Amino acid sequence: MNFKQLTAFREVMLTGSISEAARILHRSQPAVSAQISSLENDIGIKLFQRKGARVVPNPEAHYLFDEATGILARLETVKRTLESISDLDTGVLRIVSIPGPSIFILPNLIADFTAKRPSIQTILASGSSVRVQRAIATQEYDVGLADFGFGIADESRLIDHEVIQFTALCALPMDDSLAQKEFVHATDLRGQPMAVTERNHPIHNQIRASFDEAGVPLNIRFEVQSFLPMFTFVERRLAYGIVDPFTAESYQQSNPDDQCIVFRPFLPKVDIPITLMSPAHRPLSIVAQAFYETLASHTREIRSKWSGEHI
Known part of the structure; x- marks a missing residue:
């Protein structure tokens, strides 16, 4: 039993005619007759009585019609769902x-x-x-x-x-004197209170190494788990922050008309690798x-x- 057999059978049941079913299905009449005969052979049951140009279903055909209609409806649903998925409409x-x-x-x-x-x-x-x-x-x-x-x-x-490399930025108040600079160097932050990621964050050690390279002590005032909370301290002029570009972009998207913070490249450079992952x-x-x-x-x-x- 296959899809073509069930489709031909359903149309014959609905129309009561081999020729009309063939017309609807855009198949030849012998092809539809062959599908019906093949189905009858597969299930071992005579489904129709031929009476001239018409076919009359046997009782067993009515039972099969209900089942075939359900099967074909489910297959059509599956087809539409898969088409929607391939068109990015479902999932x-x-x-x-x-x-x-x-x-x-x-x-x-x-x-x-x-x-x-x-x-x-x-x-x-x-x-x-x-x-x-x-x-x-x-x-x-x-x-x-x-x-x-x-x-x-x-x-x-x-x-x-898929690892994509970013470099750190310095977050500072918009009207801070350092905002006039093209970039902010660790030496510009000598003695200034800093907001940085917590010590077990891999970027923490890179920031510390950057200050060490510049010969400047790192004056940590705020230590946070992620970058985003630093902006409160920066906006209130309690610290400068060293953040990743993703967080800077988040700030700009969240405050499109009322931005109190600007971002400048930070030197010596601190690499921040971001990974996109999938199983x-x-x-x-x-x-x-x-x-x-x-x-x-x-x-x-x-x-x-x-x-x-x-x-």
Whole structure:
């Protein structure tokens, strides 16, 4: 029993005629007759009585008609669903990210991606870089965004990493005298209170090494788990911050008309690797792959913006 047989059978039942069924199906009359005969041979039951140009269904045919109609309806539903998926109209996105991008950048990107695709369901979670890596390794999520360098799962064979390099920025009040400079050097911050990431964050040691290279003591006043909370201290003139471009972009998106902070490249250079992740042993769905590519492209745009534009 196959799809063509059931389709021919259904049309014969509906029309009561081999020739009319053939016309509707755009097949020849002998082809439809052959499909009916083949179906009868497969199931071992005579389905129709031939009476001139008409065919009369036997009782067994009515039972099969109900079953065939249900099967064909389900197949049509499957077909439409798969077509919707291939057209990026249906599916589920499971995204996990470090806190900064999950507040403004990712929601905006997801909103743009799904605006004309109302049947796409999205799950967005946030956590530490370690948690993000573990969530991707265990295949709980499809796409992950995190800092690279914690060592927990950086080399895991369970994760496909795409590492994109950023460089750190100095966050400072808009009317600060250092805002007039093209870049901010560690020597410009001698004795100044600083807001930096906590000591177990891989960027912390790089910031400390940068100040050491410049021969300047690092005066830490605020130590935070992620970059975003630093902006409160900077806005209130309690400290300068060393942040990543993703966080700077988040600030600009969250305060488009009322920005109190500007960002300048920081020297000596502090590298900040960001990793885009997906499960290594489970192919992404068409929808998830499309979003991954969108996110990767947007991430490179942010890198290009902040490497060549001072705001």
